[in-house]
Amino acid sequence: MCSICNVRVISGYSYGALCCGACKMFFRRVLFVKNIENCRRNGNCTRKCRYCRFKKCIKAGMTYTPTENLFDMNNTDSLSALIFNLSHQESHRDFQLNNCLFAGDPTVAELCRIQGPLTFYPRPINYQMNLAEWVFITGITSLDYLKKFIHVNMLNESDRAILLKFTFFDFSIFTDSMRAQNRNQEYISFPDGTDVIKAEVVGVTDNFINGIRCRLAARINELKVTKEEFLLLALVFFCNPALPNLSDSGRGILNSYQKIYSSALLQYCLLTYQQLGPSRFTDLLSVYQIIAKTRMDISYLFILNTMHRPCTGLKKIYVFR
Amino acid sequence: MCSICNVRVISGYSYGALCCGACKMFFRRVLFVKNIENCRRNGNCTRKCRYCRFKKCIKAGMTYTPTENLFDMNNTDSLSALIFNLSHQESHRDFQLNNCLFAGDPTVAELCRIQGPLTFYPRPINYQMNLAEWVFITGITSLDYLKKFIHVNMLNESDRAILLKFTFFDFSIFTDSMRAQNRNQEYISFPDGTDVIKAEVVGVTDNFINGIRCRLAARINELKVTKEEFLLLALVFFCNPALPNLSDSGRGILNSYQKIYSSALLQYCLLTYQQLGPSRFTDLLSVYQIIAKTRMDISYLFILNTMHRPCTGLKKIYVFR
């Protein structure tokens, strides 16, 4: 039975999720026509609410990936469908980050074996999150977000684990910094304001710590990276064929899709910035260096920290060895 | 890894090239259905561009050779697939002739030892070609074109070298004359207009020189040889079992394939010219005499010329001893 409409039987996989033919067409139409309005009763609709039906599609992990038309400046339907899809996926991730908890402590490899979206459960109102919980929910919602894309699902299990393991943390840092920009902060912090660095860190300068908190956020503020740019850029960055130990076929898949995603970003830049498009494109790509630098600083800090006091209760998704 | 899709692993040789099963079926379907449109972005498409995928098949050297149905006038699928394939191979040769250079100076025997297509590199824009360069690129693109066919690949190395050595130049002359016809010229010349005969030739009459320039082109103009006829005719001419020193098995292979190719040409003539088909067929075959005459005139001219002034820098593919 189709998990979206609960009425018709599943016809097979469509846009990455098991659903019926009607819901497949519904999803496609919404992406291309974008004729959707907010739900009047804030979710929990019973029937016939197009907004809630679409949200169910997103929750079920439906993703649209264009394969052509990304060079045709007169046909931007595919690009705008992609962006529309991505922005709803990202809203869903943000909702989960702020309103959900995740039970258990799986490894990335275990998560890779799960078909379909991860299962979160509601966070009690006024639940007080500590630093470790913020770190975990940020990571696991990032994994859930990234796991949906077609290029991830096309990989074999081993390649998928490699890809997710070596990208989800970078993606988390990137979302943290976009949140900082949205809140007009020049440093990253968790949604409730919790500092991303634990208080008792020793052996490094304040300057170093502030680099972690601020470097990426500052650059993103400087460039005024838009939501759309962030969404496309994340696809380009984290569909990375250059990761070590990938199989040849996995590398081939990621290569092909990275080209698609960067074409989409380039088309977006050309449309939005006209003759300044190409330089904007390269400016955006350069952000990756700062993400990588920040990740390395954090991992240095982590190593230093565990030397002082052996780490207890570190969630398994953060075990990279 | 399949060099065409870069995603799946090679399943073996299919239609003369190493590729995966999916690309094999793709190639076959395109030949038989011809459901292909030009690429919007002129190459370098990522995935899902059927035109670019097919062009990659052609570049990889994929060739279809019918083995039956060439006598069944109600089933022309094989013939039209063959012609479709040949015309794309020929476009590729023409593209290389006009836009590429070849590095090195191999002998024909060395070229015969190379598996798969030869490697060309892009010719700089506005690069000025001299006569010797035109002669070389014409010869080497002809060799690349001829080398792909199944009857060539089935031969042992020695037979293959004999066949190519004694046919590629005739094929070049033939393509030169087809180009003359396309440009409404009554004489052959290289694509940029360079004369095929070097200026300082002495000891022969202008009449003799003009025979080389014009005789074949004139006959082709007179017969109004079509592209399709040229493509099939070239296969018949240059799958020649009568060459000296071939092994018995090589001779047998060439004999069988020449029959296939001439059946294809005959079927084409019968379909296109109805009751005039047989006479058209013999008219076309008679063109070979003129190719041979032109080749002999050129070689006489060459010998005469090297007697006056020893030849320096002659490319090794043109050393026929």
Next chain:
DNA sequence: TAAATAGGTCACAAGGTCAA
């Protein structure tokens, strides 16, 4: 008799169409 390759078949997913 085992391999390699040409060619056939079918279920699947993307996307289009049209009556309700």
Next chain:
DNA sequence: TTGACCTTGTGACCTATTTA
């Protein structure tokens, strides 16, 4: 706007044929 139905391209898998 919807969803049943249709068309198309695809690729995994199968079979037939040939040759070492």
